[in-house]
Amino acid sequence: MVIMDSHRVGESEGLTFYIARPKDYDDVIAISQDIYEGNDYLPHRYHFWMTEPDRLVFIARRGSKLVALESSLIVDGGETVVVEGLRVCPSERGCGLAGVIQRFVDGYLKKTYPKLKKKRITRQNVPGAENMANFTFLARRAILSLHGNSESIDDFVTYLMAKLDSSDGSNTRHPLETGQIKQNALMPVLLDPDLPSRLQLPGGAIIQDWQPLKIIESNFEILARQNLSWFVDGFTEKPLFMSFHTPPYPIPLNGGSVRLNIDMFGTDVSLAKRALTAHLNTVKGEIKCGVVIHIFMHQSLWEDLRQFCEGHDGVKQWREYWEQLFLERDI
Ligand SMILES: CC(C)(COP(=O)(O)OP(=O)(O)OC[C@H]1O[C@@H](n2cnc3c(N)ncnc32)[C@H](O)[C@@H]1OP(=O)(O)O)[C@@H](O)C(=O)NCCC(=O)NCCS
Structure with a gap:
């Protein structure tokens, strides 16, 4: 028997993508241990995010293991997506996974929100961040x-x-x-x-x-x-x-x-x-x-x-x- 998982939204480059649910919390926290020097907001915000209108939280799994997360909040009357929460499990960092999840999410959002024009992010400034590929520096x-x-x-x-x-x-x-x-x-x-x-x-x-x-x-x-x-x-x-x-x-x-x-x-x-x-x-x-x-x-x-x-x-x-x-x- 095939069990259909309605939260599964696609596959790409060896990963399966899902819309996150409250029950994924422990897996999300497991990849978040060292983030932002103990200042991570996600343990506190996760359950609120699950209920927020126009927010889609994507997780990527390799097999059953959760390996990445990205959250998208649709703002500006549907024209802009604000990306938050991006993270990759420590053992898979530096291998391009952040790019894989972002490409998948961008494609999914374009199909789901045809009015979407812009993607916005805020991030800590580190060398090179200002010139991140394809992004315009705003402030x-x-x-x-x-x-x-x-x-x-x-x-x-x-x-x-x-x-x-x-x-x-x-x-x-x-x-x-x-x-x-x-x-x-x-x-x-x-x-x-x-x-x-x-x-x-x-x-x-x-x-x-x-x-x-x-x-x-x-x-x-x-x-x-x-x-x-x-x-x-x-x-x-x-x-x-x-x-x-x-x-x-x-x-x-x-x-x-x-x-x-x-x-x-x-x-x-x-x-x-x-x-x-x-x-x-x-x-x-x-x-x-x-x-x-x-x-x-x-x-x-x-x-x-x-x-x-x-x-x-x-x-x-x-x-x-x-x-x-x-x-x-x-x-
Ligand atoms: C920052 C983090 C998500 C990068 O993940 P990664 O898979 O190791 O990223 P890589 O260095 O392999 O880069 C892969 C791609 O992601 C992009 N990327 C890396 N860091 C990014 C960031 N902070 N925001 C957006 N894109 C980012 C790169 O530009 C690259 O894009 P490309 O494939 O289109 O060229 C990961 O190190 C992590 O989870 N760190 C702890 C949490 C954190 O600091 N999150 C940052 C939120 S702004």
Whole structure:
């Protein structure tokens, strides 16, 4: 008897491809042990991805062994696919498998979504990544990474507030006046055609936790799914600075830590310091263990923010300067 597997979507170059299911979780985690120095988001996101509209998570098996995964999120009203989660099992890396799964997925998506025009990825900058074959380089962002724990984070926020007070003088606003804004109040702010140039948005997009989205109405629902906390500079419709964080989520680091991502848009250093302080002040009560904080920003801000954060006993820089790249190609 032949058992038909409805999740099987094809074969190519010795691999069989499937749409991943919740029950594949253990196999996916088994190939993910060493990824991103313990900062992998996939153990936390996997089950959410299984339920997300317009997301297809592909896995490749050689026989019964899971050897690769790639996730595709269809955005921009069906015109763009955002690729996330790409990984190959450690024993098969360096043999071209990432290319095999990407070629298969591209072909499958083109058939399934005829309107699809572009493929977008974000990735860590490593030598050669900017010139990755067939991709156009759109933008880069700097990343400042810090590490602390539940005992130190509260004191760190107090430390930053004191630094703000002493450096900004008395004629500027209090740091926490950087206002938290509700998703629906954001619409006019985001749809302002001046926004990409005013905030120097990377490639004209919002990138949240490595996911790049053009600012068009059909993408707002995708942003809303992430339960983001937004801050803007004041409550005007033309802010000079905008930032948000995803709720801290568990990662494998040191046997169990959380990760906090803060994505910043704009180039004003003083607003960036206020925004960082405001984000940390909002989440400090939720942190009950070790935390890695990744702050994504315009390159021009990195050194000032590094200096702003240095000098505290409990919260320390976790990595040297590193960058996120935003790349695109036709599909
Ligand atoms: C990065 C990783 C997926 C590469 O897989 P691999 O099979 O060893 O890749 P190879 O070096 O053999 O390269 C094969 C192809 O994949 C492409 N590729 C490699 N890394 C890539 C990346 N990060 N994003 C997109 N494509 C990538 C190469 O350009 C090459 O394409 P081609 O065949 O069309 O020329 C793998 O090393 C891995 O799982 N690392 C840990 C997780 C990780 O860092 N993922 C990166 C997410 S951006």
